[in-house]
Amino acid sequence: MVTKGENMKMKAHSKMLLAFLLGCSYIIAGTIQSSTGIIRILSGKPITSGLPHIITEALYIPHDILSGLILILLGTVFIYGFMELCQGIEEGIAYVYVGTLLAMIFAGIYLLVTTGNILEAYLLKNEDFIGWTPLDDLRPEIYLGFVSLIAYAKWKKQFDVKNE
Amino acid sequence: MLEDNNKIKVALAGNPNVGKTTLFNAITGSKQHVGNWPGVTVEKKSGFTKYKGYDIEIVDLPGTYSLTAYSMDEIVSRNFIIEEKPDMVIQIVDASNLERNLYLTTQLMELETKIILALNMCDLATERGDKIYLNKMEEMLATPIVKTVASQEKGINHLLDKVIEERNNDQHHGHEIGYGDEIEEKIFEIEKILANDTEITEKYPLRWMSIRLLEGDENIKDKVNKSSVASKINDVLDSIDQEEYEADIADKRYSTINIIFPQICTRANQVLTKSDMIDRVLTNKYLGIPIFLSLMWGAFELTFAFATPFMDMIEIAFTWLAGMVSTNLQPAWLASLVGDGIIAGVGSVLIFVPNIFILFFLLSLLEGSGYLARAAFIMDRLMYKIGMHGKSFIPMLMGFGCNVPAIMAARSIEDDRDRLITILVVPFVSCGARLPIYILFAGTFFGRQAGTVIFAMYVLGILVAVASAKLFRLTVIKGKPAPFIMELPPYRVPKLKSALIHMWDNGAMYIKKAGTIILLGVTIIWILASFPWGVEYGSESSYVGIIGHLFEPFLRPLGFDWRISVALVFGFVAKEIVVGSIGVLFGVGDNQEALSQSLLADPGITPLNSMSLMVFSLLYMPCVAAMSVIKKETGSWKWTIFAILYGVAVAWIMAFVVYQGGKLLGY
Numbered sequence: 016m017v018t019k020g021e022n023m024k025m026k027a028h029s030k031m032l033l034a035f036l037l038g039c040s041y042i043i044a045g046t047i048q049s050s051t052g053i054i055r056i057l058s059g060k061p062i063t064s065g066l067p068h069i070i071t072e073a074l075y076i077p078h079d080i081l082s083g084l085i086l087i088l089l090g091t092v093f094i095y096g097f098m099e100l101c102q103g104i105e106e107g108i109a110y111v112y113v114g115t116l117l118a119m120i121f122a123g124i125y126l127l128v129t130t131g132n133i134l135e136a137y138l139l140k141n142e143d144f145i146g147w148t149p150l151d152d153l154r155p156e157i158y159l160g161f162v163s164l165i166a167y168a169k170w171k172k173q174f175d176v177k178n179e
Numbered sequence: 180m181l182e183d184n185n186k187i188k189v190a191l192a193g194n195p196n197v198g199k200t201t202l203f204n205a206i207t208g209s210k211q212h213v214g215n216w217p218g219v220t221v222e223k224k225s226g227f228t229k230y231k232g233y234d235i236e237i238v239d240l241p242g243t244y245s246l247t248a249y250s251m252d253e254i255v256s257r258n259f260i261i262e263e264k265p266d267m268v269i270q271i272v273d274a275s276n277l278e279r280n281l282y283l284t285t286q287l288m289e290l291e292t293k294i295i296l297a298l299n300m301c302d303l304a305t306e307r308g309d310k311i312y313l314n315k316m317e318e319m320l321a322t323p324i325v326k327t328v329a330s331q332e333k334g335i336n337h338l339l340d341k342v343i344e345e346r347n348n349d350q351h352h353g354h355e356i357g358y359g360d361e362i363e364e365k366i367f368e369i370e371k372i373l374a375n376d377t378e379i380t381e382k383y384p385l386r387w388m389s390i391r392l393l394e395g396d397e398n399i400k401d402k403v404n405k406s407s408v409a410s411k412i413n414d415v416l417d418s419i420d421q422e423e424y425e426a427d428i429a430d431k432r433y434s435t436i437n438i439i440f441p442q443i444c445t446r447a448n449q450v451l452t453k454s455d456m457i458d459r460v461l462t463n464k465y466l467g468i469p470i471f472l473s474l475m476w477g478a479f480e481l482t483f484a485f486a487t488p489f490m491d492m493i494e495i496a497f498t499w500l501a502g503m504v505s506t507n508l509q510p511a512w513l514a515s516l517v518g519d520g521i522i523a524g525v526g527s528v529l530i531f532v533p534n535i536f537i538l539f540f541l542l543s544l545l546e547g548s549g550y551l552a553r554a555a556f557i558m559d560r561l562m563y564k565i566g567m568h569g570k571s572f573i574p575m576l577m578g579f580g581c582n583v584p585a586i587m588a589a590r591s592i593e594d595d596r597d598r599l600i601t602i603l604v605v606p607f608v609s610c611g612a613r614l615p616i617y618i619l620f621a622g623t624f625f626g627r628q629a630g631t632v633i634f635a636m637y638v639l640g641i642l643v644a645v646a647s648a649k650l651f652r653l654t655v656i657k658g659k660p661a662p663f664i665m666e667l668p669p670y671r672v673p674k675l676k677s678a679l680i681h682m683w684d685n686g687a688m689y690i691k692k693a694g695t696i697i698l699l700g701v702t703i704i705w706i707l708a709s710f711p712w713g714v715e716y717g718s719e720s721s722y723v724g725i726i727g728h729l730f731e732p733f734l735r736p737l738g739f740d741w742r743i744s745v746a747l748v749f750g751f752v753a754k755e756i757v758v759g760s761i762g763v764l765f766g767v768g769d770n771q772e773a774l775s776q777s778l779l780a781d782p783g784i785t786p787l788n789s790m791s792l793m794v795f796s797l798l799y800m801p802c803v804a805a806m807s808v809i810k811k812e813t814g815s816w817k818w819t820i821f822a823i824l825y826g827v828a829v830a831w832i833m834a835f836v837v838y839q840g841g842k843l844l845g846y
Contacts, residue, residue: 081631085473092460092470109456116457117470124477127485134488141491 031100033166034111037118037159038093044076044155045086052080075153086155089117111170115163122160128152187346188236190260192287193271194280195242195591196668198299200224202271202329203239206339210680222587223259230339233346238265241591244279246286247396250593254398260290261383267293267345269338271329274304274311275669278440284320285356285432289387293345296324297338302331303669308447316443330674355386358431362424365393369415376406394428395421454669458553467557472638474550478541479637480630482534483618489533497526516705519716520763524701527762527774528693528755531615536686538611542580543681547673551576556667565645566652566659567604568597575601575644578608579637580685582805585610586812596656602812603651603822604644606801607829609637611689612754616796619758620789623775632793640797643829692753700749700756704763717742717764737795737834738788747795753802787846791838799830 051067055078062068062078071078092114099107129152136144191199203209207226224239240259241252260268270287272280287294296316304311317324325341327334357363369389373379379388379402391399392412403412461470501522508514545551554576559569570592578585582605589601609617617636621629652658707723714720719728719741726748727741734744746760765777778784800823801809810819 081476081634085476088466088469088473092466095460095463095466106451106456106459109451109459112453112456113460117473120474121477124481127481131485131488135491139488139491139495141488 027100030108030111030170031097034093034097034100034114037114037162037166038090038097040159040162041086041090041093041118041155043090044074044159045083045088045090047071047074047083048076048078048086048155049080049083051076051078052083054078056080074155075158077154082154082156085121089114089121092117111166115167118156118160118163119167121156122164125152125154125156125160129157185232186234186236187267187342188238188263188265189342190238190240190263190265190268191271192240192256192260192268192283193242194244194273194276194283194666196666197242197271197273197276197280198329199239199242199271202269202297202299202327202335203237205329205332205335206235206237210684223255228339230336231343233343235339235342243283245283246290246391247394251590251598260287260292265292267295267342269295269297269342271297271299271327274298274301274326275307275309277304277309277311277444278436281436281439282432284322285435288320288322289355289384289390291384291387294322295338295341295345296320296322297327297329297334298324299327299329301326302328307452310445312443319439319443356431356435358390358428362393362427362431365415365419365424366390369393369412372408372411372415373403376408379403379406379408390428392416393419393421394425452669454549457670458667461550461553462557467553468561471554471557474545475637476631476634478538478545479634481541482538482614483622483630483633486531486533486537490530493530493532497522497530501526512709515709515716516702520702520705521698523762524704524759525693525698527619528615528697528759529690531618531758532686532690534614534618535611535689536682538614539580539685540678540682542576543678544673546681547671547677549668549670552667562645565649567600567645567648568592568594571597571601571604571648574605575608575641578605578610580611581688582606582608582610582801583808586805586808589812596658599813599818600648600651600656602809603818603825604647606805606809606822606826607640607644607647607798609640609797610754611685612692612802613796615755615758617793619761619774620778620793623778624786624789632790636793636797639794639833643798643833647825647829689755692755696753697755697759700752701759701763704745704749704760708763723764736839737831738785738791738838739795740783743784743792747799750796751800751802753804754796757796785846787841788838790841791834794837795830795834797830798826798833800826 047067047070051062051071054067055062062071070076092110096107096110096114099110129149132144132147132152133149135141136147191203193199203224203226207228209224209226223241226237226239228235228237238259240256243253243256245253246257246260247253259265268287268290270280270284272284284294284296298311298313301311313324313326323341323345325334325338327338329335358366366386366389369392370385373383373385373388379385383402388399388403392403393416400416403409461467463470501518504514504518504522508517551573555569555572558572562569562572571589573591574585574588577588585605585608586602589598589605592598592601613636614633617633618629621632621636625632704723707726708717708721710722711720718724723745724741727745730744730748731739731741734747739747742761742764745764746757749760750757761778762774765774765781778789800806806819806823809822810816813819
């Protein structure tokens with residue numbers, strides 16, 4: 016039988032694990048996004064072949080420096096939380112909480128951008144959007160944001176005000 | 180018609196950010212702007228309501244922590260209560276921050292005016308587990324108290340009932356703090372001297388005035404120095420150590436609060452609130468500024484990208500309108516005026532309405548959440564290093580919407596030099612009126628990177644403002660900035676209704692400008708482009724061409740031809756006219772897509788000089804409305820003219836560096 020104390024420990028471990036996994040995912044995606052963005056600017060043409068192309072196609076990563084840096088920042092917030100939780104600092108949970116909120120905000124931003132593109136493609140029939148599908152707008156901010164949303168929903172109560 | 184005795188004048192006073200304006204809106208049905216940071220209200224505002232046969236005037240005063248009158252907004256509040264003598268004062272007290280709010284209560288009580296305490300934000304206090312014993316509090320403070328949740332319009336009728344009850348109650352609940360024998364003796368001595376001056380006796384409560392003099396209140400000293408008892412008062416004041424008296428008086432007030440507080444409230448022991456958790460990250464020494472920049476970038480990315488389909492819809496409507504005009508309107512000159520002038524000019528401005536609405540909505544969400552106050556906090560260290568007051572960052576952020584209220588918001592800064600610096604640098608912050616210029620040129624020349632280019636313009640505006648502040652500190656306005664103390668409000672889920680009202684108010688102002696000053700501007704440009712009679716429309720021989728060529732030598736080194744020069748000259752009235760003028764001068768009707776194509780096809784306009792144009796438009800001078808408010812707030816033509824000339828000089832140098840530097844680098 017699992018005691019209350021053990022249960023709390025498991026919850027803390029699961030948050031640490033999530034913070035680590037999300038932190039790494041955001042940093043890796045951000046690094047690829049930024050570096051391919053730099054390559055694109057330096058070479059003056061889009062990346063259409065080679066390993067960078069295969070990776071970015073498979074993971075729906077655009078070639079963009081600034082949004083890549085933001086992904087790295089989000090990853091850093093999660094890793095900060097992971098490190099504090101590892102050191103036994105309970106307040107480290109704040110980084111997991113704010114990390115999930117920021118992740119959801121940026122997922123929301125890109126979903127709204129996609130909504131705008133849906134209006135362009137299907138309502139206004141803009142010729143720039145011929146052949147465009149909503150899948151073309153899928154990017155790490157959106158799918159990693161969904162993971163954060165699930166984590167937030169699961170731990171919402173634990174993020175609530177704690178009184179004694 | 181109501182008789183005079185059915186009229187009640189009520190002042191709303193209280194600490195900053197306790198919900199005064201929210202309560203004001205709830206009582207009067209007004210739609211005054213509400214923000215979640217201290218200093219939103221800088222001028223008093225009046226509203227009216229009729230209740231149970233009474234005509235009640237409500238005056239919303241700027242927030243103040245005390246009646247010490249260190250800043251302009253504090254002086255506005257204090258003078259109103261003392262000089263205009265409202266029938267009573269409702270002090271809005273933040274129930275979740277009771278202890279600190281009571282300091283103002285102790286001072287209001289000395290003003291010998293009737294007071295009602297509106298215990299607001301009770302929901303937050305209850306949610307936190309605090310318990311407030313209302314009856315005990317009423318008894319100890321000898322003041323009527325009403326619980327309210329202004330944001331949910333709860334307790335409003337009860338509060339108004341209490342206002343009427345107090346109005347008809349002749350008994351005054353006086354309640355004085357004893358300051359100890361030594362100070363009380365001095366208060367008595369000063370009171371006796373002041374009583375010899377009838378003007379003072381009629382206007383001011385003598386005990387309150389005596390205490391203020393002992394505390395070294397300069398504003399009150401000035402008033403006394405103009406009176407017949409000046410020398411006697413100064414003799415008394417010279418005989419004491421005022422700093423010590425000021426500290427002792429404040430100590431006595433806090434001791435009184437410390438005795439009262441535990442008897443009227445028990446506070447839940449907090450471990451870690453959501454606000455604390457968010458602050459731990461968002462105000463982190465290393466992560467705070469990058470997170471702030473990333474959120475602002477997100478806001479501009481959304482402003483550009485999400486608005487595009489809505490811009491296209493407006494464009495379709497205007498294309499249809501232009502078609503109707505060209506086929507049905509006669510004579511030809513009238514069709515040209517309406518098509519090439521009004522629809523092209525006003526249409527090219529109105530097309531950006533979706534961007535303006537989205538930007539204001541997002542800024543309102545950030546403001547309502549309480550995040551903008553944190554932005555000021557995280558920037559304080561940097562701001563102090565470069566010679567600016569941390570509080571200056573709030574007017575700068577407000578400037579993203581419109582520079583006019585942002586310049587006025589500098590009133591909340593106590594130190595005159597800090598305030599002057601803030602007023603002078605706010606016009607560099609990119610306002611909503613400049614956004615259409617960026618969207619047009621960044622969208623045309625920078626494709627998918629347009630959002631980033633627009634964000635860069637906003638960052639550049641802040642950087643130039645900050646660098647200018649440093650320069651002013653080293654040269655014309657020397658000195659160190661005052662220390663920055665600001666209360667961080669709790670984070671709140673922004674109210675959708677409030678955000679939509681803020682968005683609509685600002686968006687509607689933009690539309691109104693399009694229908695008035697911009698319409699007038701583009702009509703004048705059409706006339707100048709069409710005359711002298713017989714010239715080719717918008718050609719170099721037209722009046723507009725002559726004006727453009729007059730300014731072209733000055734602007735040519737920045738990469739601007741005569742048409743851009745004309746647009747910039749007219750843009751000083753309102754920055755939106757720049758895009759309106761380009762729409763008229765490039766003669767492509769209302770169609771933004773066509774305008775973009777026309778700009779792309781024009782050999783005189785390249786990505787480099789479009790960048791130079793964006794930089795120049797960002798910095799070159801405040802619009803007429805901003806200039807008039809600079810004059811009003813500084814009270815000086817010298818500083819107003821300085822702001823204009825300095826702005827033009829900085830804009831010219833920056834645009835020159837961009838254009839000539841870019842050319843050297845081969846762009």
